[in-house]
Amino acid sequence: xxxxxxxxxxxxxxxxxxxxxxxxxxxxxxxxxxxxxxxxxxxxxxxxxxxxxxxxxxxxxxxxxxxxxxxxxxxxxxxxxxxxxxxxxxxxxxxxxxxxxxxxxxxxxxxxxxxxxxxxxxxxxxxxxxxxxxxxxxxxxxxxxxxxxxxxxxxxxxxxxxxxxxxxxxxxxxxxxxxxxxxxxxxxxxxxxxxxxxxxxxxxxxxxxxxxxxxxxxxxxxxxxxxxxxxxxxxxxxxxxxxxxxxxxxxxxxxxxxxxxxxxxxxxxxxxxxxxxxxxxxxxxxxxxxxxxxxxxxxxxxxxxxxxxxxxxxxxxxxxxxxxxxxxxxxxxxxxxxxxxxxxxxxxxxxxxxxxxxxxxxxxxxxxxxxxxxxxxxxxxxxxxxxxxxxxxxxxxxxxxxxxxxxxxxxxxxxxxxxxxxxxxxxxxxxxxxxxxxxxxxxxxxxxxxxxxxxxxxxxxxxxxxxxxxxxxxxxxxxxxxxxxxxxxxxxxxxxxxxxxxxxxxxxxxxxxxxxxxxxxxxxxxxxxxxxxxxxxxxxxxxxxxxxxxxxxxxxxxxxxxxxxxxxxxxxxxxxxxxxxxxxxxxxxxxxxxxxxxxxxxxxxxxxxxxx
Numbered sequence: 259x260x261x262x263x264x265x266x267x268x269x270x271x272x273x274x275x276x277x278x279x280x281x282x283x284x285x286x287x288x289x290x291x292x293x294x295x296x297x298x299x300x301x302x303x304x305x306x307x308x309x310x311x312x313x314x315x316x317x318x319x320x321x322x323x324x325x326x327x328x329x330x331x332x333x334x335x336x337x338x339x340x341x342x343x344x345x346x347x348x349x350x351x352x353x354x355x356x357x358x359x360x361x362x363x364x365x366x367x368x369x370x371x372x373x374x375x376x377x378x379x380x381x382x383x384x385x386x387x388x389x390x391x392x393x394x395x396x397x398x399x400x401x402x403x404x405x406x407x408x409x410x411x412x413x414x415x416x417x418x419x420x421x422x423x424x425x426x427x428x429x430x431x432x433x434x435x436x437x438x439x440x441x442x443x444x445x446x447x448x449x450x451x452x453x454x455x456x457x458x459x460x461x462x463x464x465x466x467x468x469x470x471x472x473x474x475x476x477x478x479x480x481x482x483x484x485x486x487x488x489x490x491x492x493x494x495x496x497x498x499x500x501x502x503x504x505x506x507x508x509x510x511x512x513x514x515x516x517x518x519x520x521x522x523x524x525x526x527x528x529x530x531x532x533x534x535x536x537x538x539x540x541x542x543x544x545x546x547x548x549x550x551x552x553x554x555x556x557x558x559x560x561x562x563x564x565x566x567x568x569x570x571x572x573x574x575x576x577x578x579x580x581x582x583x584x585x586x587x588x589x590x591x592x593x594x595x596x597x598x599x600x601x602x603x604x605x606x607x608x609x610x611x612x613x614x615x616x617x618x619x620x621x622x623x624x625x626x627x628x629x630x631x632x633x634x635x636x637x638x639x640x641x642x643x644x645x646x647x648x649x650x651x652x653x654x655x656x657x658x659x660x661x662x663x664x665x666x667x668x669x670x671x672x673x674x675x676x677x678x679x680x681x682x683x684x685x686x687x688x689x690x691x692x693x694x695x696x697x698x699x700x701x702x703x704x705x706x707x708x709x710x711x712x713x714x715x716x717x718x719x720x721x722x723x724x725x726x727x728x729x730x731x732x733x734x735x736x737x738x739x740x741x742x743x744x745x746x747x748x749x750x751x752x753x754x755x756x757x758x759x760x761x762x763x764x765x766x767x768x769x770x771x772x773x774x775x776x777x778x779x780x781x782x783x784x785x786x787x788x789x790x791x792x793x794x795x796x797x798x799x800x801x802x803x804x805x806x807x808x809x810x811x812x813x814x815x816x817x818x819x820x821x822x823x824x825x826x827x828x829x830x831x832x833x834x835x836x837x838x839x840x841x842x843x844x845x846x847x848x849x850x851x852x853x854x855x856x857x858x859x860x861x862x863x864x865x866x867x868x869x870x
Contacts (some may be wrong), residue, residue, distance in 0.1 A: 259305050261318050261335040265384035267298040271377035279370025288360050289463035291373035299349040306342050336390035344387040347592045348510050354708040359501035361704035379405035392441050392451045402511045403430045410498040422497035429491040433481015438472035457524040468525050472532030479515030484566050485543045496558040500603030504596045515729025516572045520581045537577025539667045548675040553785040555601045556613050560683045580657030582733040586725035587650035593719045594638035597712035608698040615686040617694030624698040627706045629688050634713035639753040640677035649720035652745050670748050677755030685763040718789045
């Protein structure tokens with residue numbers, strides 16, 4: 259199948275644009291960047307057609323990468339149906355975002371650099387999902403982290419962008435440390451990092467070992483997929499260009515943790531404690547982020563917290579044993595969340611850079627294509643049947659009810675909150691009277707055509723792509739409660755969220771402000787994102803920075819190292835100051851010192867001989 263061609267094509271695009279792009283016209287940069295992704299997508303389709311006839315995963319061995327004692331790590335790529343799903347999401351949605359970006363970034367500086375970074379991201383993400391071992395997966399894992407840093411901080415001349423890039427990089431390093439410890443423990447117990455060998459031996463391992471490994475893997479997933487307590491980087495990542503938000507922080511990179519935990523299902527099947535922790539973290543993150551999304555006024559920040567919340571849903575599915583449902587939500591979320599972010603970019607483009615929802619309004623007549631395509635994502639994420647989000651969300655909630663009714667009810671309430679805050683954003687942007695803008699305009703076809711395609715997928719993707727059925731051989735169906743009332747409840751609360759948003763922001767526009775004033779204390783708590791960033795700054799950042807300055811800088815560097823070096827230099831200078839007195843220029847003085855030295859030497863030699 260020549261799987262290596264799938265990632266190598268975007269890598270070639272990165273190298274060509276990265277090295278020669280400065281000399282290229284924008285059209286040639288586009289041809290290289292988009293063409294490489296098109297070819298990769300077509301090769302994925304060819305691979306999937308060949309995979310359809312295979313019953314077992316297809317493995318390709320290229321060379322032995324690391325061999326040291328018992329540690330042997332091969333450079334192997336593997337494709338099975340789980341890999342196939344992620345390959346289609348990465349290359350398919352990634353292609354649409356590349357096309358959209360040619361219009362969105364048309365007047366930005368660093369054009370070739372931006373598309374080189376996008377191609378590099380595609381390469382590392384494809385390595386991540388194709389790798390046949392934890393270590394090769396980790397290479398892609400670290401690579402997409404690097405690309406995230408580069409793209410979030412793309413506007414490197416603006417401090418808020420560089421700060422956001424640094425924050426993402428540092429927070430992810432915490433998660434990656436947990437992932438690294440998990441790999442050490444995996445090798446310690448299974449003498450391998452290859453998936454096939456690890457999963458074969460894991461079924462007979464001790465539960466406490468698997469639980470520890472599972473929890474450490476989840477630490478890594480919390481960093482990459484923005485879960486409590488490491489979710490704080492993703493909302494700030496909106497400092498990057500909007501296509502970055504759609505590609506990296508909605509459709510692909512942040513789902514890497516979901517892929518990794520789903521791939522490790524054998525470990526979690528034998529470590530129910532770790533799985534339960536994943537479900538609890540997921541539902542807590544979903545609820546927390548959804549409540550914050552209610553109060554945000556930056557349209558990209560609303561969708562950023564929505565991403566954190568929807569990722570929480572995916573981990574509820576993973577932790578409840580419904581791995582296929584979690585992956586299904588990855589796919590549907592890629593459709594409707596990429597559409598929401600790209601639609602937000604279209605709105606920002608129409609308003610000349612405006613992102614504050616309070617300065618929008620009345621756009622549905624001025625930007626009808628953007629409005630109607632975003633409506634497709636709106637009904638999908640709200641769980642309105644029969645659109646995409648309805649299928650995956652309710653599959654997760656049904657599994658959650660079997661695992662823990664409490665998780666189900668929190669998930670249902672979160673679904674209602676989700677419908678509310680997305681509806682709020684839509685009503686504020688597209689309904690009512692124009693506020694603070696004059697001449698909005700529709701985006702060019704190169705931007706709205708990808709929106710239209712994603713709109714169709716957001717409407718029909720749920721029943722067109724029955725992921726649980728496709729993954730049946732990898733994730734056998736789990737027992738779910740045969741209770742239609744569970745579906746009716748979740749759908750009803752979704753409609754209730756939409757209706758409440760309509761009441762507060764269309765029917766009675768002043769109601770929201772009145773309610774915020776009446777509930778000032780809780781509103782301020784949520785508006786300020788529960789002061790989590792401030793808490794981290796006070797308890798982690800400032801003590802580390804202050805401690806490093808006091809202990810490492812002033813104590814170790816300035817006091818010990820510089821003190822030692824400077825002290826040696828000062829003593830040498832003092833000795834030199836004394837010795838230079840001997841340099842009088844008087845020949846008689848020099849002769850006296852030579853005579854004195856000779857006598858002293860003879861005496862010392864005599865004493866030494868006497869001692870022997």
